[in-house]
Amino acid sequence: MDSQKIKLELENISQSYIVDNKVTDAVIDISFSVKDSEFLVILGPGRCGKTVLLNMIAGLEKPVSGRILLNGEEIKGSDRRIGMVFQKLALMPWKTVMGNVEFGLKIQGKDKKTRQEISQKFINLVGLQGFEKSYPHQLSGGMKQRVGIARAYASSPEILLMDEPFGQLDAQTRYAMQNEILRIWETEKRTIIFVTNNIEEALYLADRIILLSKFPAHVKEIYEINLPRPRDTMDPEFLKLRKIISENTDLAL
Amino acid sequence: MNKPVIVQSEAERRAKNIRRAYAILPVISLSLLTALWFYASSSKGSNFPSPLDIWNRYLLFLEKPIRGLSLLGHIWASLKRVFIALGVAWLIGISFGILIGWNKKANALFGPIFTAIRSVPPLAWVPLVTMWFGTGEFPQILIVFIGAIMPVVVNTQVGISNVYQIYLNVGKIFNASPKQVLFEIAIPSALDAIFAGLRTSTSAGWMVVLAAEMLGGKSGVGFLITRGMDSGDYALCLLSMICIGLVGAFLAIATITLERIICPWTVKKSS
Amino acid sequence: MSEYKVEVKNLTKYFGTLHVLDDISFKVKKGEFVCIVGPTGCGKTTLLNLLTRIYMPSKGDLLIDGESAHPKKHNLAFVFQEPSAIPWKTVEKNLSYGLEIKKLPKEVIRERVEKIIELMGLQEFRNAYPHQLSVSTEQRIIIGRAFAMNPDLLLMDEPYGQMDIKLRFYLEDEVIRLWKELGNTVLFITHNIEEAVYLAERIIILTNKPTTIKEDLKVDLPRPRDITDPEFIKIRQYVTEQIKWW
Numbered sequence: 116m117d118s119q120k121i122k123l124e125l126e127n128i129s130q131s132y133i134v135d136n137k138v139t140d141a142v143i144d145i146s147f148s149v150k151d152s153e154f155l156v157i158l159g160p161g162r163c164g165k166t167v168l169l170n171m172i173a174g175l176e177k178p179v180s181g182r183i184l185l186n187g188e189e190i191k192g193s194d195r196r197i198g199m200v201f202q203k204l205a206l207m208p209w210k211t212v213m214g215n216v217e218f219g220l221k222i223q224g225k226d227k228k229t230r231q232e233i234s235q236k237f238i239n240l241v242g243l244q245g246f247e248k249s250y251p252h253q254l255s256g257g258m259k260q261r262v263g264i265a266r267a268y269a270s271s272p273e274i275l276l277m278d279e280p281f282g283q284l285d286a287q288t289r290y291a292m293q294n295e296i297l298r299i300w301e302t303e304k305r306t307i308i309f310v311t312n313n314i315e316e317a318l319y320l321a322d323r324i325i326l327l328s329k330f331p332a333h334v335k336e337i338y339e340i341n342l343p344r345p346r347d348t349m350d351p352e353f354l355k356l357r358k359i360i361s362e363n364t365d366l367a368l
Numbered sequence: 369m370n371k372p373v374i375v376q377s378e379a380e381r382r383a384k385n386i387r388r389a390y391a392i393l394p395v396i397s398l399s400l401l402t403a404l405w406f407y408a409s410s411s412k413g414s415n416f417p418s419p420l421d422i423w424n425r426y427l428l429f430l431e432k433p434i435r436g437l438s439l440l441g442h443i444w445a446s447l448k449r450v451f452i453a454l455g456v457a458w459l460i461g462i463s464f465g466i467l468i469g470w471n472k473k474a475n476a477l478f479g480p481i482f483t484a485i486r487s488v489p490p491l492a493w494v495p496l497v498t499m500w501f502g503t504g505e506f507p508q509i510l511i512v513f514i515g516a517i518m519p520v521v522v523n524t525q526v527g528i529s530n531v532y533q534i535y536l537n538v539g540k541i542f543n544a545s546p547k548q549v550l551f552e553i554a555i556p557s558a559l560d561a562i563f564a565g566l567r568t569s570t571s572a573g574w575m576v577v578l579a580a581e582m583l584g585g586k587s588g589v590g591f592l593i594t595r596g597m598d599s600g601d602y603a604l605c606l607l608s609m610i611c612i613g614l615v616g617a618f619l620a621i622a623t624i625t626l627e628r629i630i631c632p633w634t635v636k637k638s639s
Numbered sequence: 640m641s642e643y644k645v646e647v648k649n650l651t652k653y654f655g656t657l658h659v660l661d662d663i664s665f666k667v668k669k670g671e672f673v674c675i676v677g678p679t680g681c682g683k684t685t686l687l688n689l690l691t692r693i694y695m696p697s698k699g700d701l702l703i704d705g706e707s708a709h710p711k712k713h714n715l716a717f718v719f720q721e722p723s724a725i726p727w728k729t730v731e732k733n734l735s736y737g738l739e740i741k742k743l744p745k746e747v748i749r750e751r752v753e754k755i756i757e758l759m760g761l762q763e764f765r766n767a768y769p770h771q772l773s774v775s776t777e778q779r780i781i782i783g784r785a786f787a788m789n790p791d792l793l794l795m796d797e798p799y800g801q802m803d804i805k806l807r808f809y810l811e812d813e814v815i816r817l818w819k820e821l822g823n824t825v826l827f828i829t830h831n832i833e834e835a836v837y838l839a840e841r842i843i844i845l846t847n848k849p850t851t852i853k854e855d856l857k858v859d860l861p862r863p864r865d866i867t868d869p870e871f872i873k874i875r876q877y878v879t880e881q882i883k884w885w
Contacts, residue, residue: 161775161803175537199541205534208633209556219542221552250633270542282801286831287679291885312803349876354867364805368775376653379695 128181159327160367198272219270329365425603453512465524490515515576527561649699677845716790
């Protein structure tokens with residue numbers, strides 16, 4: 116857990132788009148490294164480009180410049196060792212919970228028995244035992260996200276990307292899910308890169324926080340969070356850190 | 369406490385009663401229509417059959433079959449043609465729709481031709497079809513097939529080519545092959561569009577079969593209408609029209625039910 | 640004539656045999672800012688639907704100035720979670736919409752809209768259309784529109800939903816500024832306890848179903864409020880204790 120081994124490295128990653136015949140920068144020269152098994156949070160104001168950054172790591176978009184290295188080797192495009200949990204509506208409505216969770220394994224060609232065994236393990240891990248045969252439309256928002264997490268875990272990725280997974284949940288369910296994800300992470304340690312726009316959430320979860328500027332995104336600062344877990348959002352230390360980070364964050368109207 | 373007590377305010381009770389009243393409206397409109405019908409048919413010099421005439425014609429039909437078939441027999445003759453045509457149309461239509469929806473080359477190759485052909489109404493094909501295949505079962509089924517396949521292809525193509533990007537992203541994350549994306553993601557996500565096409569094709573097929581029969585059939589409900597027209601038997605015409613309406617409604621309900629069974633996730637939550 | 644602008648009296652709602660709301664009563668003075676918080680799933684949507692008259696209560700009622708609340712008689716304004724700007728009207732037209740519906744004289748409308756635009760700093764957006772704006776700006780327009788109507792009761796249901804925290808605080812400050820300037824009676828419903836403590840003069844804490852009022856708490860902190868202030872934290876901790884299920 117104190118391993119200093121670097122799992123993922125971003126070197127000078129930039130992204131830009133052509134909009135109305137003009138070149139628009141979305142992400143500017145971002146470099147940072149991610150340690151093995153750490154819980155890294157990327158924090159940025161609304162629409163700053165953090166999803167673009169995550170998409171590039173996931174291989175859904177190609178950066179215009181820069182390299183991404185996994186375990187020291189450059190990766191191009193989507194890599195099976197990197198899994199992702201999306202913000203909303205990414206569960207396939209025509210599949211049951213079990214069908215969704217085992218999706219990655221099915222793509223890999225694993226036989227039914229193995230798929231179901233592995234999937235069941237993660238369905239239990241996220242606390243959804245008994246709901247294997249339910250359809251997404253029968254589940255609450257928090258439950259849907261748990262299915263997404265189980266699905267990402269099931270194909271045994273080395274890194275888990277999470278794109279504002281709790282963004283659509285109300286403030287209280289969000290607290291519950293934050294505790295859940297920490298519990299899951301403690302039980303099945305993986306490297307997690309978690310994107311959010313919520314400073315309190317970032318401080319509650321992270322080992323380190325990478326603070327991005329407003330659009331176009333560049334790295335403003337990197338914070339090491341040494342508070343012991345479980346953290347108390349109303350603890351004076353916590354609130355002090357929150358204020359510091361808040362003052363450093365850009366306002367994006 | 370045996371029966372649970374239901375608490376309701378005055379306002380709620382009023383709202384509930386208003387909703388109940390709505391259920392009576394169709395009965396009222398139906399009764400008004402029937403009354404109007406009786407009036408229209410009983411006015412002087414009117415050829416228009418009254419509801420009583422229709423009923424009598426129905427009874428007469430039970431005794432004397434037309435062309436060797438009872439009323440049900442004719443209905444079944446029409447339905448049989450529709451079912452055969454639909455079966456083939458659905459199979460070919462869905463496959464073709466997937467092809468041009470998924471494969472850009474196929475779409476470029478076949479798309480424009482299909483759009484042009486699609487604009488020709490099924491009945492315009494009657495002369496050609498009659499010339500090639502004469503008058504008989506096959507040409508009639510062929511016309512229905514032409515009418516039914518168009519909406520299936522169009523809707524399937526739209527459904528396949530409009531899969532939500534986020535589902536495709538999920539496929540990409542898991543490194544799915546294009547074939548896996550097609551069968552595991554694109555086709556299931558397109559099912560509600562495909563079913564919309566199937567529903568349209570069913571009602572289109574039913575309407576076309578009647579027209580095809582009117583133009584040269586020897587059995588079927590459409591044929592009955594032509595028969596009635598030729599012999600001035602307007603009661604027969606109207607009786608057939610009523611049957612057509614009922615069967616059409618039944619087919620529509622059947623297709624919707626089929627969709628509910630196959631695609632339980634498309635059940636829309638109301639409220 | 641009571642000093643209370645809004646009175647919720649014994650509000651009870653059943654859906655068939657399902658008992659959702661149970662005997663909810665509270666009074667709101669003119670110009671008061673009240674927050675309503677409750678645990679997730681506490682029937683706040685039902686309460687909201689009763690207050691906006693989408694449903695009728697099974698028992699009890701909502702009174703404004705002593706009479707049963709009616710959208711035609713009274714001036715009720717709502718702000719919901721999703722922005723509801725009219726897409727084919729400019730910002731300025733959107734702001735004046737509610738007033739035009741009430742058929743107020745043109746001069747009055749213009750004056751009020753100008754005031755809102757000035758208070759919220761929306762000058763540069765006057766002639767923009769909603770789809771050209773960010774979600775947060777669109778929501779600000781909706782709130783501006785609601786305040787412009789000078790309503791008897793302004794109901795807000797988690798208007799800042801998923802916006803990032805910095806933006807949230809900015810918008811919350813803006814709402815307080817509008818409220819202080821214009822003096823409307825506001826009911827602000829939220830799941831976010833910190834937000835409630837930040838905004839409210841009074842917090843009404845709801846229970847789980849069948850939902851009733853657990854506590855009616857006064858929040859007497861000076862503005863602008865400081866989330867790191869020990870007093871603030873104390874109140875926040877207390878309310879959290881009352882609701883916490885996670």
